[in-house]
Amino acid sequence: MTSVARHYVLAAGGTGGHLTPAFALASELERRGHHVALITDDRGAAIPGKPDFLTAHVLPAGRFGKNPMRWLGGIRAVMQGRAMARRVYETFQPSAVIGFGGYPALPALLGAQADDIATVIHEQNAVLGRVNRLLAGRVDAIATAYPDVERLKADHRAKTHLVGNPVRPEVLSLRDEEFPAFTADGLFRVLVTGGSQGARVLSEVVPDGLAMLPPALRSRLQVTQQCRPEDLDAVRARYASHEIPAELGTYFEDMQARLADAHLFIGRAGASTIAELTAVGRPAILVPLPIATDDHQAANVREVVKAGGARSIRQHKFTASELAKQIQAMAQHPETLANAAHASWNCGRPKAARDLADLVESFGGAPIQDVIRVGASERRNAEGAPAAATRDSV
Structure with missing residues (x-):
């Protein structure tokens, strides 16, 4: 001092x-x-x-x-x-x-x-x-x-x-914790957020994309998703129709705890989001906001994508089938997801x-x-x- x-x-x-x-x-x-x-x-x-x-x-x-x-x-x-x-x-x-x-x-x-x-x-x-x-x-x-x-x-x-x-600080404190165990028969915990107000495209695409996963992967899903208040009922109905267990909310006070438990993050590519993902070391599928000034969210993802810690999907290509394909590529084998987590962690600047x-x-x-x-x-x-x-x- x-x-x-x-x-x-x-x-x-x-x-x-x-x-x-x-x-x-x-x-x-x-x-x-x-x-x-x-x-x-x-x-x-x-x-x-x-x-x-x-x-x-x-x-x-x-x-x-x-x-x-x-x-x-x-x-x-x-x-x-x-x-x-x-x-x-x-x-x-x-x-x-x-x-x-x-x-x-x-x-x-x-x-x-x-x-x-x-x-x-x-x-x-x-x-x-x-x-x-x-x-x-x-x-x-x-x-x-x-x-x-x-x-x-x-x-x-x-x-x-x-x-x-x-x-x-509460997020940074998670940096030295191990990536949560991801096994061939254990839970597959997915965290979905679109910023403080959620993102409608995530509400529309993610439930259907998760439903298209192979049964062996889909049956292990445990989803937490932040939604806009006006989208909450529709998203809940989508997950129910697919018989996928999902906890939905407009705001989660214990977001750092949910991030600590997550095996995969799906969301926007804001600077704070990427900083927290890389500080903790969490694999991600990122959808840059297309109307962001100077397309800066697309630029934000380049470092972690190049390192192998995340995948980026442009919003006009963000479909249920494309999401399912990318998730399957990352989570089909436990070591693939763990390697992506380590690559993300290496990009962090704690x-x-x-x-x-x-x-x-x-x-x-x-x-x-x-x-x-x-x-x-x-x-x-x-x-x-x-x-x-x-x-x-x-």
Whole structure:
């Protein structure tokens, strides 16, 4: 643990994919004795999993769609958010601001650069996101989750650091556990999720695909599937018609326990999903979201697919028969599935939170600089200006 407590601000857009690694970094920095604050938007403030110690500052986030008529409003919101962020920095005095992508990160990082505060961006996907592309040339460091990231300019690679994508501690704790025994006559446990809201294509295809497996494999199935609320009854009826035991729900609080027991995962290819699968070492059949920005989910799967830890099926080819064929190829022999699990595990980067925290700390002030900063703060107090806020009062 460092001997000097510093202040850091994390800025992340309002999706779980951006917030989950931000929460993991916040926990690691707090464990090291630092004070951490979060800048996000209304959606981000509602994402579950935020550590209790982490104070959230909600800023307006301007969005820039394809309609230029809306850009003026987006620019106005960004400038308003930038001014609000600078007011946070005036009292909190961060050593660095770390952006995780999404529109709320933009005003926070612009405000930091205006105040000459060090800035770092973390890219979770295998394609550099829009906000990160906009800021890549101006930040002090770029942290990536993959060794090859599309849209990352060659002249930015000197300040690029491969750290991985931080995952939740409760998931990371499963890394040293053995892959659950998969025998020729034992249960075949399949976990199906499509993100926080499920995915309709999985609800439509997976039950029928599992029903097409050879009887010796199908009879051993035990399925857990996350569905959209409006799809729940229809999916339940499909499994019942196929006589396949399935536990369905719109949300599972103990998802890490279900992941620990799973022999095969079927779902989307979001960055956090792949980070957790590879952290634990679980074979997967992944269906990249076709409307994902810059098709980044298709890029996300390449490393683990190449290693042999997963198979990828484009959504327009994701049929019941194709799914059954891919499952049979992976699970026909126990050693095939175990080998895929090991390949997935080898792609994991379990030290991502630690390595990202190390990078962030490299931009923290040296002890003498902290003394100077505190002294300056005391002089401002004497002159009637506000002092730097403590963590509890931010």
